[in-house]
Amino acid sequence: MEEVERTLVIIKPDAVVRGLIGEIISRFERKGLKIVGMKMIWINRELAEKHYEEHKGKPFFNALIEYITKAPVVVMVVEGRHAIEVVRRMAGATDPKDAAPGTIRGDYGLEIGDAIYNVIHASDSKESAEREINLYFKPEELFEYCKAADWFYKEKRKAKC
Template identity: 60%
Template structure:
């Protein structure tokens, strides 16, 4: 039928290593080509308090301090990505946390190699719907999230 299935929004962040390596366009195009819609996007330098909020769940872990240093070490590109089951679909496009385990064809599996101290694995994506909602609220204000129609929408969803 013609009914549009329920859409989800999820947060994607191209981490400082992705920006420094010139992979922004390559990464964004993977989501666009898949038919996912970018409804918010900006380049920012994450401040320490924001990084600590974002990675609150990892506080106390052995990689936490290095992770905060890394995510604040240079600009990142943050996006809100929308689509049918977007949270799950985006995680699949991103691949496993440790690039050594990430399947070829995923972003981490194609462009990263291992998980060095500091957690350089190119990209962040919300882990579940609850995380997505919280993270979008932390990273974007409502007026930075847009609504528009892609010309291919009827072909891909």
């Protein structure tokens, strides 16, 4: 059996103000992924700079910080087999014009002038996922629970619920 992974997802300000929170969350749930932590926050500049520290000094750094701090976001930890890869594929290419239809960015991302609004962030590796989860969540804010099939049918499946 493959290792279950956890990854960070941020529903970015543009998606929040456009009313796309439920649509994006439902895509992950329909895929069979489990949301083990979730909250709405307003990322401040200090946290944004920690989150995007790998891009410090790049020409687009300040634009990233301004974008992610413009309005509230929903941060969540998503769990499942190959969760990092699965979520990244569901998100689509970073630039919405390159994202395939059917992906979150392909369906909802916008390019307005020089600005790219790609609606979602997804961790790109196990190391990034761990670092990013720890930026936004305390251990007690993450939950372990069984999916409905295991919960309702635990006797037949011998699930640990």
